[in-house]
Amino acid sequence: MRYADFTPYDIVLLLQGLGVTLALFIGTTLIGLAIGLLLAVVHHYRIPGCRPVIVLVTEALKNSPVLVQLFLVFFGIPAFLHIRMTPVEAATLTISLNTAAFAFVVFRSGIESIDRDQIEAAKVFGLDRSQILRFVIAPQAAAFSVGPLVGILVNQLQVTSLISVIGVFDLTKIGNILNLRTLQPFIVWAVIGLIYYLAAKTLALAGSRVEAALRKSVKWGGI
Amino acid sequence: MIVAENVEKRFGDALVLKHVNLRVEPGEVVTILGASGSGKSTLIRCINGLEALSGGKITVDGHDVSTKAGLVAARRASATVFQLFNLYPHMTALRNITLAPIEVLKLPKAEAEARARALLEKVGLGAHADAYPQQLSGGQRQRVGICRALAMQPRYLLLDEVTSALDPEMTGDVLRILAELAADGTTMVFVTHEIEFARHISSRIVFLEQGELIVDLPTAQFFAEDGGLAVPRIRQFLSKMKKD
Numbered sequence: 001m002r003y004a005d006f007t008p009y010d011i012v013l014l015l016q017g018l019g020v021t022l023a024l025f026i027g028t029t030l031i032g033l034a035i036g037l038l039l040a041v042v043h044h045y046r047i048p049g050c051r052p053v054i055v056l057v058t059e060a061l062k063n064s065p066v067l068v069q070l071f072l073v074f075f076g077i078p079a080f081l082h083i084r085m086t087p088v089e090a091a092t093l094t095i096s097l098n099t100a101a102f103a104f105v106v107f108r109s110g111i112e113s114i115d116r117d118q119i120e121a122a123k124v125f126g127l128d129r130s131q132i133l134r135f136v137i138a139p140q141a142a143a144f145s146v147g148p149l150v151g152i153l154v155n156q157l158q159v160t161s162l163i164s165v166i167g168v169f170d171l172t173k174i175g176n177i178l179n180l181r182t183l184q185p186f187i188v189w190a191v192i193g194l195i196y197y198l199a200a201k202t203l204a205l206a207g208s209r210v211e212a213a214l215r216k217s218v219k220w221g222g223i
Numbered sequence: 224m225i226v227a228e229n230v231e232k233r234f235g236d237a238l239v240l241k242h243v244n245l246r247v248e249p250g251e252v253v254t255i256l257g258a259s260g261s262g263k264s265t266l267i268r269c270i271n272g273l274e275a276l277s278g279g280k281i282t283v284d285g286h287d288v289s290t291k292a293g294l295v296a297a298r299r300a301s302a303t304v305f306q307l308f309n310l311y312p313h314m315t316a317l318r319n320i321t322l323a324p325i326e327v328l329k330l331p332k333a334e335a336e337a338r339a340r341a342l343l344e345k346v347g348l349g350a351h352a353d354a355y356p357q358q359l360s361g362g363q364r365q366r367v368g369i370c371r372a373l374a375m376q377p378r379y380l381l382l383d384e385v386t387s388a389l390d391p392e393m394t395g396d397v398l399r400i401l402a403e404l405a406a407d408g409t410t411m412v413f414v415t416h417e418i419e420f421a422r423h424i425s426s427r428i429v430f431l432e433q434g435e436l437i438v439d440l441p442t443a444q445f446f447a448e449d450g451g452l453a454v455p456r457i458r459q460f461l462s463k464m465k466k467d
Binding site: 131135140 | 305
């Protein structure tokens with residue numbers, strides 16, 4: 001087999017890879033944030049028995065390599081439960097849960113950053129739990145959480161590159177393919193790295209825009 | 224009527240309230256005096272349900288605060304002003320005041336806001352309706368706190384050391400408003416260190432000593448030689464407070 005040069009079609013390949021990476025990132029972000037938020041609320045309300053479980057699971061997710069988690073989900077779970085799992089399913093599940101674990105920590109500290117005093121005042125004035133959550137806790141916790149969340153998501157975008165290992169055709173996998181075909185690793189990985197960089201930078205920029213807008217509209221000096 | 228019968232409150236091993244009995248009739252202004260740590264604030268927090276009783280019973284207009292439904296009704300009848308204001312920092316003064324009327328009393332927004340503006344006007348903060356707590360001074364924040372309580376149209380106003388965090392000038396502003404409320408016949412339970420003011424506005428004064436309610440007298444009698452001053456502990460407490 002002869003090694004081939006780059007072709008214009010490679011740009012389409014790269015775009016496809018980027019598309020897969022972004023789609024997976026956006027999907028897992030939405031799922032992860034939703035689960036993280038849910039966990040933080042459940043944790044806040046001290047629903048019996050839930051706290052230790054939540055803390056144990058999120059700690060495990062935060063303190064073990066994502067690649068190991070990915071292998072466990074993709075190879076381990078199907079073998080153990082005798083089910084089939086596609087690479088995309090395994091990747092979605094793993095990254096979503098991983099994002100959820102980090103988002104949980106941010107949301108939890110957002111909730112905990114709120115003075116107990118205000119919550120006591122709201123209780124005394126007759127607001128119920130869900131009203132206190134909605135009117136007192138959520139707006140302040142959200143403002144508190146935006147900055148740290150953007151940081152986490154920029155990191156999670158890079159983490160998605162690991163899913164190429166289990167055979168998802170993301171940007172990194174495309175890089176692999178191009179590299180094998182052209183044997184030009186310096187060019188291939190520089191370009192792939194640059195694309196990740198640009199995507200991450202765009203995300204960070206958008207995040208700081210949102211934060212700035214919030215800061216401007218939030219006159220109470222909460223963030 | 225607020226009735227406390229044999230109220231007991233423990234924090235771990237510490238007995239903070241010991242068999243406290245207290246009745247507050249509509250129209251009365253009852254001041255609770257006592258040294259720091261004597262249980263004054265705890266008693267208020269038991270009345271508004273922020274602390275669960277360890278023993279005894281408290282009812283507000285017959286609603287038992289230790290039952291869930293009773294607490295909801297009791298909280299509807301009373302409103303609390305806090306020492307450290309406890310305003311919602313992310314809401315304007317106006318929104319701080321209208322939140323509970325709109326969400327709990329289900330008042331239409333326009334009506335709640337009109338009432339809130341009238342209250343702010345009354346306490347001299349008409350121009351500050353759209354200010355956030357952070358933009359207000361301590362005295363202004365506490366006046367917003369009072370408006371927030373009054374907006375619930377409570378039958379009983381619970382005031383927990385509402386001037387302790389304020390400098391003397393701001394204290395004067397807040398006390399003036401409370402004196403007006405007292406003159407209007409607002410029922411108040413007033414925890415304070417402002418003895419002269421208490422003497423001026425209270426109908427009754429009770430004295431807590433290490434969790435025990437040792438004296439409960441009409442104001443004039445409390446300060447009389449053959450009344451409260453005949454109790455050595457009270458004489459000592461009052462003379463100390465005067466020196467400070």
